[in-house]
Amino acid sequence: xxxxxxxxxxILVLLLLSMLFVLGLGLATRAYLGVATGxxxxxxxxxxxxxxxxxxxxxxxxxxxxxxxxxxxDGTSPxxxxxxxxxxxxxxxxxxxxxxxxDKAATPHFVYQIKSTGFSNKAKCTLVAYMETEPGMRWLxxxxxxxxxx
Amino acid sequence: MIRTPSTSVAKRPRGLSLVEGxxxxxxxxxxxxxxxxxxxxxxxxxxxxDELSWTNxxxxxxxxxxxxxxxxxxxxxxxxxxxxxxxxxVRDLDSPDFLPASPSGSWSIDAPxxxxxxxxxxxxxxxxxxxxxxxxxxxxxxxxxxxxxxxxRLSNGNFRLTLKKGKEEFRREVPALxxxxxxxxx
Numbered sequence: 001x002x003x004x005x006x007x008x009x010x011i012l013v014l015l016l017l018s019m020l021f022v023l024g025l026g027l028a029t030r031a032y033l034g035v036a037t038g039x040x041x042x043x044x045x046x047x048x049x050x051x052x053x054x055x056x057x058x059x060x061x062x063x064x065x066x067x068x069x070x071x072x073x074d075g076t077s078p079x080x081x082x083x084x085x086x087x088x089x090x091x092x093x094x095x096x097x098x099x100x101x102x103d104k105a106a107t108p109h110f111v112y113q114i115k116s117t118g119f120s121n122k123a124k125c126t127l128v129a130y131m132e133t134e135p136g137m138r139w140l141x142x143x144x145x146x147x148x149x150x
Numbered sequence: 151m152i153r154t155p156s157t158s159v160a161k162r163p164r165g166l167s168l169v170e171g172x173x174x175x176x177x178x179x180x181x182x183x184x185x186x187x188x189x190x191x192x193x194x195x196x197x198x199x200d201e202l203s204w205t206n207x208x209x210x211x212x213x214x215x216x217x218x219x220x221x222x223x224x225x226x227x228x229x230x231x232x233x234x235x236x237x238x239x240v241r242d243l244d245s246p247d248f249l250p251a252s253p254s255g256s257w258s259i260d261a262p263x264x265x266x267x268x269x270x271x272x273x274x275x276x277x278x279x280x281x282x283x284x285x286x287x288x289x290x291x292x293x294x295x296x297x298x299x300x301x302x303r304l305s306n307g308n309f310r311l312t313l314k315k316g317k318e319e320f321r322r323e324v325p326a327l328x329x330x331x332x333x334x335x336x
């Protein structure tokens with residue numbers, strides 16, 4: 001009686017290929033995660049720099065223009081503006097959005113509250129800063145409010 | 151008994167022929183050496199990735215230091231000096247005395263009770279951030295592993311921060327927004 005071939009070699013080869021596939025997939029996933037983490041850290045750092053740029057932008061604008069920021073009668077409605085920033089080659093690196101809250105801009109505090117949010121790729125960083133309206137328009141302090149993906 | 155060709159059963163040779171065996175061995179050697187080379191490369195890559203992972207953490211810590219430096223109204227270092235720790239004074243922006251709704255006549259934004267002293271230093275290869283309020287006990291948070299911290303105050307007033315761990319190094323130059331705004335009011 002003729003014996004049927006059992007196909008053990010085929011099973012062994014399939015098993016070997018499966019192991020190699022799982023090994024390759026694991027290595028690729030880890031490498032991908034490493035790259036993604038590095039990229040997100042760079043985005044976070046850039047978002048914070050953009051938010052800081054927004055704060056200094058506000059300080060310079062308000063020092064050069066007496067009408068800036070626009071006075072609001074009740075002092076409760078914030079004003080908001082934003083800018084897109086590019087590098088020397090013209091490539092857009094991100095943008096910042098500045099929100100100015102003026103409810104403590106008059107006596108007795110004389111302080112602007114400024115929220116500046118930097119957007120870089122998929123990361124965003126919101127900083128809250130306090131600036132004396134006068135004299136000298138000095139910064140009183142800056143803190144991080146939010147650091148997240150959007 | 152007469153055996154005819156139609157009734158005879160040709161016995162299939164067991165195992166592989168010489169040529170098949172050589173080809174199989176060759177293919178097996180190729181696959182094995184490829185896997186070996188892949189594993190060697192990947193272990194080197196993963197070791198490098200681990201080192202870079204520390205760099206990512208260091209970037210995160212320096213982001214935090216940068217915010218404290220930006221927020222500082224006094225700093226311990228004078229331009230041209232350097233130190234192995236970073237010490238700055240910031241206002242406690244979360245204090246109810248910072249911007250009270252109805253401040254008393256003696257209220258001031260520069261009141262000493264609003265001062266927080268923030269110090270970054272390395273002890274036993276651990277980078278820590280200690281916050282000491284004007285009144286009360288200090289709080290210390292350990293950020294992570296680092297061998298050294300170098301803080302330089304440049305002649306333009308900026309800070310250069312250098313963190314090192316083993317062969318890895320992370321360096322960044324940061325401006326001090328609050329101090330700059332005090333030094334050069336607009």
